[in-house]
Amino acid sequence: xxxxxxxxxxxxxxxxxPKQFFATYGSLIGLIxxxxxxxxxxxxxxDIGNLINxxxxxxxxxxxxxxMTFVILTGGIDLSVGAIMGCAGMYSxxxxxxxxxxxxxxxxxxxxxxxxxxxxxxxxxxxxxxVPPFVGTLGSLGIAKGIMFLLSNAKPIPSLTPEFKFIxxxxxxxxxxxxxxxxxxxxxxxxxLLVYKMRYGRYxxxxxxxxxxxxxxxxNTKAIICSVYVISGVLAALAGVITSAxxxxxxxxxxxxxxxxAIAMVVxxxxxxxxxxxxxxxxxxxxxxxxxxxxxxxxLGVNTYYQLxxxxxxxxxxxxxxxxxxx
Amino acid sequence: MSLVEMSGISKSYFxxxxxxxxxxxxxxxxxxxxxxxxxxxxxxxxxxxxxIHKADRGTVKIEGKEVDIGSPAQAAELGVxxxxxxxxxxxxxTVAENIFLGREPGAGGFVDAAQLTRQTKELxxxxxxxxxxxxxxxxxxxxxxxxxxxxxxxSRDARILIMDEPTSAITDREIDRLFAIIxxxxxxxxxxxxxxxxxxxxxxxxxxISVLRDGNEVGTWDxxxxxxxxxxxxxxxxxxxxxxxxxxxxIGEVVLEVENLSLxxxxxxxxxxxxxxxxxxxxGLVGSGxxxxxxxxxxxxxxxxxxxxxxxxxxxxxKPKDAIDSGFAYVTEDRKKEGxxxxxxxxxxxxxxxxxxxxxxxxxxAKHESGTVxxxxxxxxxxxxxxxxxxKSLSGGNQQKxxxxxWMLNEPKIIxxxxxxxxxxxxxxxxxxxxxxxxxxxxxxVIMITxxxxxxxxxxxxxxxxxxxxxxxxxxxxxxxxxxIVKLEFLHMMGGGAK
Numbered sequence: 077x078x079x080x081x082x083x084x085x086x087x088x089x090x091x092x093x094p095k096q097f098f099a100t101y102g103s104l105i106g107l108i109x110x111x112x113x114x115x116x117x118x119x120x121x122x123d124i125g126n127l128i129n130x131x132x133x134x135x136x137x138x139x140x141x142x143x144m145t146f147v148i149l150t151g152g153i154d155l156s157v158g159a160i161m162g163c164a165g166m167y168s169x170x171x172x173x174x175x176x177x178x179x180x181x182x183x184x185x186x187x188x189x190x191x192x193x194x195x196x197x198x199x200x201x202x203x204x205x206x207v208p209p210f211v212g213t214l215g216s217l218g219i220a221k222g223i224m225f226l227l228s229n230a231k232p233i234p235s236l237t238p239e240f241k242f243i244x245x246x247x248x249x250x251x252x253x254x255x256x257x258x259x260x261x262x263x264x265x266x267x268x269l270l271v272y273k274m275r276y277g278r279y280x281x282x283x284x285x286x287x288x289x290x291x292x293x294x295x296n297t298k299a300i301i302c303s304v305y306v307i308s309g310v311l312a313a314l315a316g317v318i319t320s321a322x323x324x325x326x327x328x329x330x331x332x333x334x335x336x337x338a339i340a341m342v343v344x345x346x347x348x349x350x351x352x353x354x355x356x357x358x359x360x361x362x363x364x365x366x367x368x369x370x371x372x373x374x375x376l377g378v379n380t381y382y383q384l385x386x387x388x389x390x391x392x393x394x395x396x397x398x399x400x401x402x403x
Numbered sequence: 404m405s406l407v408e409m410s411g412i413s414k415s416y417f418x419x420x421x422x423x424x425x426x427x428x429x430x431x432x433x434x435x436x437x438x439x440x441x442x443x444x445x446x447x448x449x450x451x452x453x454x455i456h457k458a459d460r461g462t463v464k465i466e467g468k469e470v471d472i473g474s475p476a477q478a479a480e481l482g483v484x485x486x487x488x489x490x491x492x493x494x495x496x497t498v499a500e501n502i503f504l505g506r507e508p509g510a511g512g513f514v515d516a517a518q519l520t521r522q523t524k525e526l527x528x529x530x531x532x533x534x535x536x537x538x539x540x541x542x543x544x545x546x547x548x549x550x551x552x553x554x555x556x557x558s559r560d561a562r563i564l565i566m567d568e569p570t571s572a573i574t575d576r577e578i579d580r581l582f583a584i585i586x587x588x589x590x591x592x593x594x595x596x597x598x599x600x601x602x603x604x605x606x607x608x609x610x611x612i613s614v615l616r617d618g619n620e621v622g623t624w625d626x627x628x629x630x631x632x633x634x635x636x637x638x639x640x641x642x643x644x645x646x647x648x649x650x651x652x653x654i655g656e657v658v659l660e661v662e663n664l665s666l667x668x669x670x671x672x673x674x675x676x677x678x679x680x681x682x683x684x685x686x687g688l689v690g691s692g693x694x695x696x697x698x699x700x701x702x703x704x705x706x707x708x709x710x711x712x713x714x715x716x717x718x719x720x721x722k723p724k725d726a727i728d729s730g731f732a733y734v735t736e737d738r739k740k741e742g743x744x745x746x747x748x749x750x751x752x753x754x755x756x757x758x759x760x761x762x763x764x765x766x767x768x769a770k771h772e773s774g775t776v777x778x779x780x781x782x783x784x785x786x787x788x789x790x791x792x793x794x795k796s797l798s799g800g801n802q803q804k805x806x807x808x809x810w811m812l813n814e815p816k817i818i819x820x821x822x823x824x825x826x827x828x829x830x831x832x833x834x835x836x837x838x839x840x841x842x843x844x845x846x847x848x849v850i851m852i853t854x855x856x857x858x859x860x861x862x863x864x865x866x867x868x869x870x871x872x873x874x875x876x877x878x879x880x881x882x883x884x885x886x887x888i889v890k891l892e893f894l895h896m897m898g899g900g901a902k
Contacts, residue, residue: 285744293756294724353746
C-alpha cells in the first residue's frame, strides 16, 4: 500500500476516529450507562425477574421496530404498524375464543395472514402504484383500524383458550424463558441472516442508497420495496397476536401509537430516515434503550409526564450523536 | 500582492492525508490551471479555499490579509465562487430558483418572481445559453445543468472563481462559449482556478499550471515553459508510453446487430453492427440521442419499432436484469446518479449485480465475495485503504473504477461504456482504455459513448455519429478526423442554430 494512504490520526477501534466511534456506539454506551445508574439507585432493578420482564416487553415492542428497520432502510416509513398490530391481534383473538374451538395455531396463522395482507397492500400501493409511503401507510392505518372495529364492534373479545394464552403468558425451560422472548430471538436470528448474510439485505441497502444504481444493476427494486412492507406487516401482526395472548383478550386499543415508538427505536439505533444507511443491531440497542428507560423510570417512580419529556430528549440526542458523523 | 496566497495547507480525512504542506498562489487576471491524478488533492485544495473543507494546518491570505474561511457563505463574502465537479442542483426547482438560491430578488421575504425570471434570462443571454429560466433542473440535459452551474458561479461577480472540471459534461461548442466568458472575466481582473484533465483545454486557456501528486505540490510553471509530456510525467511520476494505448485485436463475427430501431422523441431509425474484439464509439452532440439509444439496448426503455439481434437471435429485454443475464453490462454516464450506492462500501458496490454468484445455501459466502472483489480492486488498481472503504470517500476516478469493477465481475460479453472517463485524470484514463483493450481481446465487444473526440479517435475501431437523434454516419479507423466527425455531428442540425 502507498505510504500516503496509511491512516493517520487518532483511532480508538480499528480505523475509527473518536467522532465515528461515538456516532456508532453512543446509543450502546447510553444503554450501559442507564443500566448502571438505575441499578445503583435501586439495586433490585437487576433482579432476574425484573430483567426478564423488561425483555418480554422489549420483545413485543421490538418486533415492530425490527420490521420498521427494513422499511426505513429503503427510505420509506410505515405508519400503519400499530394499527396492523391491533387488527391482527383482534382477528387472532376472535378465532382463539373457547367458543370457536380452534387450535391456537389457526388463530396465530389468521393473525399473521391479516398482517401479511395489510403489509402487501401497503407494498403494492407504494412500490407499484407510487403512493408515497407516508401517505399510503397513513391510509392503511385507518383501514386496519376500521377492519378491526368491524369485527369486534368496539368490544373486547374475552375467554380465549389456555393454549393460545400460553403464547403471550407462557414460559419454557422450566418457566424461566417467556415465549415472547423466544419468538423475538427467532425473528432476530432470521432478520440478521437476511440483512447481513443474504442477498436480500444487500438489495434493501442498495435500493435505499441509490434506487437508480440498484435498478441498473438488475435488482427488482419494486419487489424489494414491496417486500419490506410485507415484513413490517407480518412482524406487527406477530406482536399483535402475542399481545392478545398476553392480556388474554382482544382489546381495541392494542397497538395505538406504537408506530411512533417503533420509529424512535430505529432512529436511536442509527438508521437514517433517508434510507441506505443503518444497522439492525443498532435497532436492537434502540429497542432495549427505550424499554429499559421506560421500565427504569417507572421503577424509580418518575412521573409519567416527565417520562415523556425525557424520552423525547433521548430520541433527539441519539440522532444528534449520529449526525455528528455526517459531515 | 497576490490575489490568493495559500501556504502550508495540510488536510486529512478518514485518517488519510490528502494534502501535505501545499503552497498555492493565484494572481488577479490570470487563469491558473491545477492538474494531477485522481486523489492528488486538487479538489480538496480548492474546497479549502471555498470554505467547504477546513484545513488542518496552513494559512490562506486574500489580497495579503489572512482570512479564516469557515463556511461557503464566508467564502462567498470574500468573493470566492466555485463551479463544482459533482453537479449539485436542486432538481425539483427551476433554473432561475437554482441560480439565485439564497439571494432571490424581492423585499420583505417575498420573492419577486418576475424579476427572478428576468435576471436569470439576462444572465443566460450574456452567456448565450438557450435555456428556459422556468424549466425545472431535472428536465435539463447534464450539459445544460453544468452550464447553469457555471452561470450560477459567474452571477456572483466573484473576484476568485474556482472551476472544478467545468467541461466534464459539455460539448465543444459550449466549451468555446465558456472560454470566451473566461477571457472576459480575466480582462476584468478575476482570478480563475481551473481544474481539468483535458490537456488541450489547459493549453488553450491557462496562464499558469500547477501540478499536485499524492497531496504534494510538484511544481508551478508558466504555460510557455512546459509541454504535455512534462506535465504528464510530473503528474504520474513516470513516463506514460501513450495517452491512448490501442491494443490490436483481431475482429471477429457480428455479435450485436441493430436494425431500424426507433423510439419516439428519443432516437430514430438507428442501425449498426458490433463485432467481437471491437470497440465501437458513439459520438454526437449532447441531446443527439446516444444515451437514450443505449438505455433501450439495456432494457431500461423499450423501442417502438426495429429489431435487436444478439448472437443471431432477436432479443426483447424487458428490464435491465434480462440484459445482464444475457451478458450485457452498462457503465453509466452519471456514476453518482446511476452507478454507485454512495453509503455502501467498495466491496458491496462491486458485488451488487453479481451477488448470486457468491451465495451458498442462501447465504453470502463472504470469503469468496471479498476474494473476488479484492482481485478486481487490484486488477484495476483502485486506490483505497481497503475494500471496506465507503465509495463516497473515494476520488472521482477511483469511483469510476469501482463501477467498472462491478460490471467486470459478471464477465459480460458486451459492455456499454457511457462517458467512461468523464472527470478522470490522464493516468486513470489510460488505465481504463487498457482495461477495455484487454477486455475486447478476450473476444468481447465494447460500445463507448464519448464526448471527447481524441478519445473516440484514439480508442475506437469504428465511430458511429448521431445527429439530432438520427445516425448521420459511420467512420472506419482510417477515415477518422476531427473535421469528418464534426461535419456528421451537425448534419441534421443545419438551420437549428448550428455554426
